[in-house]
Amino acid sequence: MTDSLWHLSLAEFRDRVASDAPTPSCGAAAGVSASLGLSLILKAIRIGSDPADVGTRGLINEAATLHQQLSTHADTDARVFQRFLKAEAPEMKGQAARDSVAIPLATAHSCREAMRLGERAAPYVKETMRSDVVAGVLLLGAALEAVLLNVRANLAQVDDDTERRTLAERCRTLQADADQIRSGLTTNESGPTG
DSSP states (O other), X not given: OOSOGXXXXXHHHHHHHHSSSSOSOHHHHHXXXXXXXXXXHHHHHHHHSOTTOHHHHHHHHHHHHHHXXXXXXXXXXXXXXXXXXXXXXXXXXXXXXXXXXXXXXXXXXXXXXXXXXXXXXXXXXXXXXXXXXXHHHHHHHHHHHHHHHXXXXXXXXXXXXXXXXXXXXXHHHHHHHHHHHHHHHHHHOOSOOO
């Protein structure tokens, strides 16, 4: 797979995920879902807040950076998983295994940062658009959980016990942070749906 997933139509991407080909799979689908979640937050900021406000402009700029990260992670995940499946030599398998943990972990980190952006954006957004922020955060949280499943599944491939424990702790921290953000936003969400 050499082309970017972002050049596919939604129907083509959906069909490739559902196919019997090994990629794209969970990590790429989660990355795309996360990007869509962030898109909802960005839409709510753009439509439902004051574009002249310095805070609003800062959120939009930060969202643009996170969008690029999530897009790159989705493409990279598909390539890394393909390499992992093809790796035969032990040193290639080892690097592919490390990458199969590092990329979904980077995706989870970007998801958490995008969730935090949603949390910070909520007060700037009109009540009528706040449900888009919450929906975006929920999509990002689901994507984070999905890629952490990949990390946990691939941890057995990491040879170093200390590194494996450190990575497992990072997973727990990312999950706890996501749970806290999601809980805070959904507890406070009482506006109309959009």
